[in-house]
Amino acid sequence: MIRHIARWTLASGLSAMGVLHFTQTKGFRGLIPSWATKATGLDEEGVVIASGAVELALAASLVALPRERRRVGWATAAFFVAVFPGNVQQWRRRWTAPGLDTDTKRFVRLFFQPILIAWALWSTSPSPTANPRRR
Template sequence: MKEENIKKVARISLGAGLITAGIGHLTFARKPFQAQVPDWMPLKKDDTVVYSGLVEIALGSALILTPKKYEGTIGKIAAGLFVSVFPGNIAQFAQKRSAFGLNTDGKRFLRLFFQPVLVYWALKATQPKQLR
């Protein structure tokens, strides 16, 4: 499979994942997502979950539908989102909140290492083709 096709599949998969997560924020996983909202957030936990879900749906759609010339920008925005929600993962670990099957300190700790993977994924899948 050509590199361009791999990147396209990776970009569309990430977009679909964000859309699914965003729908979860608004419906079936609303309560578990609240476990990841740090106590210091100035908004109510439910409001934070709803707003972040809307952002994820919009960003996932953009990853799938944006014209090629804007993919790099959208990828950087997606990477920024993954960085910005990382404090929620830290809060879930530090405050020992169980959600999404993360019901032990070990599982919550391992989850922390997945966020950099998402950042890399967003950047790599949308990186413009390099000149050789």
């Protein structure tokens, strides 16, 4: 039950951030490393919107695809790894974004990223007491 709540909470957070990526694109542009625009062929706003779309897709998948839960967990963890360079860049550039308006908040966020990765993996892994046929 706790994993279920954790997964839904993670999905809620991803949904909220995904929506913010669509409604406050300007606040997220400074997080986009130059290599990301070169690798994707998108401008900064395009990368922001694309990452918001990925967040919304992952959020929906976390709750709507129970048979793919492990894969979605790994995909979510991989997404958190992929956006980490943007978090570092935001801290180094001192770029303000929604909820991250001080150097301390931006720095603390860097340490929260491994927690998000672990959360994604743990909340989508089978419970030790789960029915083996439902895993």
